[in-house]
Amino acid sequence: MLKEERHKLIMREVNLHNKVLSADLSRLLDVSEDTIRRDFKELIDAGKILKVHGGAVSPSFHFPHNMQSDVYAREAKQVIAEKTKKLLKKDSTVLIEGGTTIIELAKAISNDLRATFFVLSPQVAIALSDREKLEVISIGGKLSKNANVHTGASVINQLADIKTDLCIIGANGLSVTDGLTDSDWEIVQIIKAMMRSSQKVAVLSISEKLNTTQRLKVCDLQAIDYLITELPPDDAFLAQYKGSVELL
Structure with a gap:
């Protein structure tokens, strides 16, 4: 495979999954x-990726508030954000993760919504901070520089003490056979704790991430209540997910 082809495939994996591991x-x-x-070094020198331990991340994932960054599939993520807003009810409690899709949701939330948000991502907390009727509570711990969310035992302990109406998380990989998967052990433990603390679970994912699998399992598909993509719920591509999860 030519170097240019490798670079193109590496960039697709980085854009699609936010973080990629060199071994994978x-x-x-x-x-x-x-x-x-060597490929990483050339792409880093070109400003296309950022090096992290064991792999690389996209600049738009690491710095989502940089308006100059090119967020992958931004329009699709904005469609997902608009759909997700329908799940946000007055006076509800919401537990929310991080990532570029959830940043788009935070930016799309109406100023009229009165609700309480428990937030694991500093960037999401900042995006929500100017909504006058929202109560925003940050759950603190060790900051994962790869994912820009708080991780560790202190976060899991805090999550065990709360019960929320809705948990909103992103997806790294999602399939009918393998369920929700990720590549980061600490993030997997945080997502599991988030799900235990919530009555309902909503997964936000661009359709390109569907039918892909990462190395670590979070949960089976049946443990998810809502799957929200940019596609219409009756799109043929989503047919295999019907019956296991509610499509929005």
């Missing part, structure tokens, strides 16, 4: 990790 890319592209590291 090595297997996917059937090249050595040394080759991937």
Whole structure:
């Protein structure tokens, strides 16, 4: 495979999953990790990715408030945000994760909504801070620089003490057979704790992430109440998910 083709595939994986691991890319592209590291260096020097421990992330994921950054599939994520707003009820309590799709949701929330948001991402908290009728409560802990959310035992302990109406999380990988998956062990533990603290779970995902699987399992598809994509619920691409989860 030519270097230009590898770079294109690496960028697609980074844009799609926000973070990629060099070991996973090595297997996917059937090249050595040394080759991937050289590819990373060229893409980093070009300003296209950011290096993190064991892999790389997209600049738009790491700095979502930078208006100059090119957020992947922004229009699709804005459609998802508008759909998700229908789940936000007056005086409800909402537990919310981080990521570029959820940033779009935070920006789309109406100034008239009166609700309480428990937030794990500093960036999401900032995006919600100018909504006059929202009570925004940050759940603190060690900041994961890869995902820009708080992680660790202190976060899990805080989550165990709250019960919310709705949990809103993003997706790294989602499939009928493997359910919700991720590549980061600490993030997986946080998402599991979030789900235990909520009556309902909504997963936000662009359709490109469907039918993909990451290395670590979060939950089966049946543990999710709502799946929200940019596609119409009756789109043929979503047919296999019907019956296991409510499509919005």
